[in-house]
Amino acid sequence: QVQLVESGGGVVQPGGSLILSCAGPGFAFSSYGMHWVRQAPGKGLEWVAFIRHDGSIKYYADSVKGRFTISRDNSRNTVYLQMNSLRGEETAVYYCAKDPVDYFRYFDLWGRGTLVTVSS
């Protein structure tokens, strides 16, 4: 079954770090670009980061540049989001989302999300 499954969310203190994972079984994971998108409680969607199918190109939202790192392990069909220096306003559900090809830059498959709570 084609799906994306996020994990790694939880409660972290301001200034802390967390690593999110997203597994993509059921399709040719290594052929597709992957994104992270977040949604604060009761708010809209915010794109966070993108990685190309082979990891050769990465893009970040200005709000996370220098603090978040996207990476992937195609042998494990998994994409990661390393988040450092977390802030309270980054409390959100974090979704991973699949690009329809490699670099089309919209999202044709979403995971169910994992909740990150930044609080002391």
Place this chain on the structure above:
Amino acid sequence: EIVMTQSPATLSVSPGERATLSCRASQSVSSNLAWYQQKAGQAPRLLIYGASTRATGIPARFSGSGSGTEFTLTIGSLQSEDFAVYYCQQYSNWPLTFGGGTKVEIK
């Protein structure tokens, strides 16, 4: 950064009626515009890409139009399962940006 503005913020519609949602870009995005539907407690779902192409499995009552800076999502005859929040997203330039959403609620 391209700013996406959706209107109205909330749309009250009776089942069976037509709903028209608008999305405006702060600069031209050509046809690089997607629409998503999000129901409460669920992940978003792709409805439309390329401003007017329905994604796989999306009913024909959903249609998209527009190019440049002005876009419209029309739901031809609202069904109970269509009451949700709808987002537009431009993919012309980095960073990718979303509109603030339109909530379609039952009148």
